[in-house]
Amino acid sequence: MARAIWKGAVSFGLVYIPVEMYSAARSSTLELNLLDKRDFAPVGYQRVNKRTGKVVEWGDIVKGFEYKKGEYVALSDEDFRQANVKASQTIEITSFASSADIAPEYYENPYYLVPTKGGEKGYALLRETLLRTGKVAVGSIVMRGRQHFGVIGADKRVLLFNTLRFAAELRALGDLDLAAPTSKAASISPKEVAMAEKLIEEMSAPWKPDEYHDTYREDLMRRIKEKVRKRQTHVLTPKDKTPKAGEKSAQVIDLMAVLKKSLESRRGGSRAQPHHPRRAVRQQRS
Numbered sequence: 001m002a003r004a005i006w007k008g009a010v011s012f013g014l015v016y017i018p019v020e021m022y023s024a025a026r027s028s029t030l031e032l033n034l035l036d037k038r039d040f041a042p043v044g045y046q047r048v049n050k051r052t053g054k055v056v057e058w059g060d061i062v063k064g065f066e067y068k069k070g071e072y073v074a075l076s077d078e079d080f081r082q083a084n085v086k087a088s089q090t091i092e093i094t095s096f097a098s099s100a101d102i103a104p105e106y107y108e109n110p111y112y113l114v115p116t117k118g119g120e121k122g123y124a125l126l127r128e129t130l131l132r133t134g135k136v137a138v139g140s141i142v143m144r145g146r147q148h149f150g151v152i153g154a155d156k157r158v159l160l161f162n163t164l165r166f167a168a169e170l171r172a173l174g175d176l177d178l179a180a181p182t183s184k185a186a187s188i189s190p191k192e193v194a195m196a197e198k199l200i201e202e203m204s205a206p207w208k209p210d211e212y213h214d215t216y217r218e219d220l221m222r223r224i225k226e227k228v229r230k231r232q233t234h235v236l237t238p239k240d241k242t243p244k245a246g247e248k249s250a251q252v253i254d255l256m257a258v259l260k261k262s263l264e265s266r267r268g269g270s271r272a273q274p275h276h277p278r279r280a281v282r283q284q285r286s
Contacts, residue, residue: 024112111163127154
């Protein structure tokens, strides 16, 4: 059984729904160890006391805030809870909105919300209402010593809570000094736009998340297995002299010709099975 990472309630108006929260994401990153290339011995991480230089065990570590140079206030889990008991135990819904109004860059991490004893009816009511209205519930939660802003959405089985980034956590484009050309500045013609629209239409297909998987991880695992098969377990692969990323894109291309060729190749027999980009997107439901 998965372990609940938070227990509390969803609250809006006078409605109070006791729930548990479970992570809805899991990492597909390969667990790689750091090694000393001289003898391939594992390199470990250590938590060292900066004053004595000795290793500190996890049980002896506490969190602290430096209120002035060299002076700290120690904080326990109870301090985080008592700072605002209601906020640490409740997802307080403040409003409802259309999910289409929330820009993609705000979404952060997904979680499942599961009702606990006494919360089944309120849970089902909220889920059904969100499904019927196409809305998401906007609210906040304090979890692991930090306040999170987020939305509760619904599918046919469960409620999902997605944490959102605060506006202040997003970089303004002006801070990055990025030059994004306008269509006029890039000399995009109406014919090129029309051709691109046709190509997008040809490549459009129903969203099927199970068709997306981490192909790079699979490629890397094949390479690892090949090295094991060849007993190259203590050999470092020399750097290959491959072209640098971006060299091809720096060439001047005939955009209309490329779009036309792309459309012709799609109509030549690949329409039955739409091409999907190799993206590491996975969505699994229990």
